[in-house]
Amino acid sequence: MASSVISLISTRRAEIIERWKESIQKVSGTTDQANGRAIETTNEKLVELIFDYLSDNQSQDRLNNLMGRILQLGWPLSYLTSGVQLFRRVVGTLIIESNEEKGIILDYFQAMDDLLDPIFNNLIEDATSTWENTVSIQKRALLELSAPLIPVMEHIAVMPLIGTIDTERAKLIMENLLEGVITHRAEVVLIDITGVPVVDTMVAHHIIQAAEAVRLVGSECILVGIRPEIAQTIVNLGIELKDFPTRSTLQKGIERALEMTNRKIVCTQEGGNV
Known part of the structure; x- marks a missing residue:
């Protein structure tokens, strides 16, 4: 079933990108032309990274590579998680529109969750780990400065x-x-x-x-x-x-x-x- 979801995503790639960009544009809510263009470019990068991951074997190495490329760009965690959730919602809408049988729709949704959950979970884990490490370093530095002889x-x-x-x-x-x-x-x-x-x-x-x-x-x-x-x-x-x-x-x-x-x-x- 996962292969069917990937096939649907690949076949309707252009439509998914357009719907996804419209959805995330509403979330960003910017009206400034310069900022709007910057956000649009950022959106394009994120969705392309997701497509690259889904179009190939979803191995742990591929996922680690995806996480590394995403985190190197320095985007806020809230933006990344919203982007993945909106991508899930757009694909889910297409699944509902493309199928009438309830059982098949549920199978599609389960397969889609299996594909996207690792991305979402790793985003949270990597961001949390980075945050905890930063806090630990800062706390240690403050402690050292707070008790000088x-x-x-x-x-x-x-x-x-x-x-x-x-x-x-x-x-x-x-x-x-x-x-x-x-x-x-x-x-x-x-x-x-x-x-x-x-x-x-x-x-x-x-x-x-x-x-x-x-x-x-x-x-x-x-x-x-x-x-x-x-x-x-x-x-x-x-x-x-x-x-x-x-x-x-x-x-x-x-x-x-x-x-x-x-x-x-x-x-x-x-x-x-x-």
Whole structure:
């Protein structure tokens, strides 16, 4: 039956193309002449690719080649899926017009679905895979940028945290923290949570784990950016930070870090500090 559908499509190729282009033109709805011509050219390419696939052996290699040629053109997924669905609808209309027996029509429709479904399904799968890969790369890049360890002076570094901390991000924070401590030979690390909107038990647990890991490699951590509401939350949750020095601001944290590294800020002239 598939061969009969292909024969029908081949025999009435010109009519199918014309009907399909009229249908997809209605969907695009453009009235601009230049854009209209560009869309018409695009339509011609897409329908020709579909015909090329259907006119030969519909093997997986042929399908992969078709998908590669379609995706290389960079058309939106919504346009491609609409185009394939409209092609299905046009051919279905011709099948109904060309046959009166219900059983034969149903067989034709099933055969047509068998021919076109692989195209439609692969479009979705390839586009989804590309989207997921892009999102994964972008997410990884954002995560790496969101937990930097910044050396501010000799043996002192700061890690400013901004946004929500989940398990995946906590793991990256730990990795960056330990690598940065070794790379910058930091004796004291200030973890600044000023930009963290919520500090709950899980977030506190991750921060404590990070501090303990830093201590194991010979450095100390100071938690800075303790806002009043965060302090209240920590107390209400019963989170123990007695072994973890804390300061309300980054400035006070740096002053404490200098003390821990046997340095201090002194006034060298009136109105000036170093």
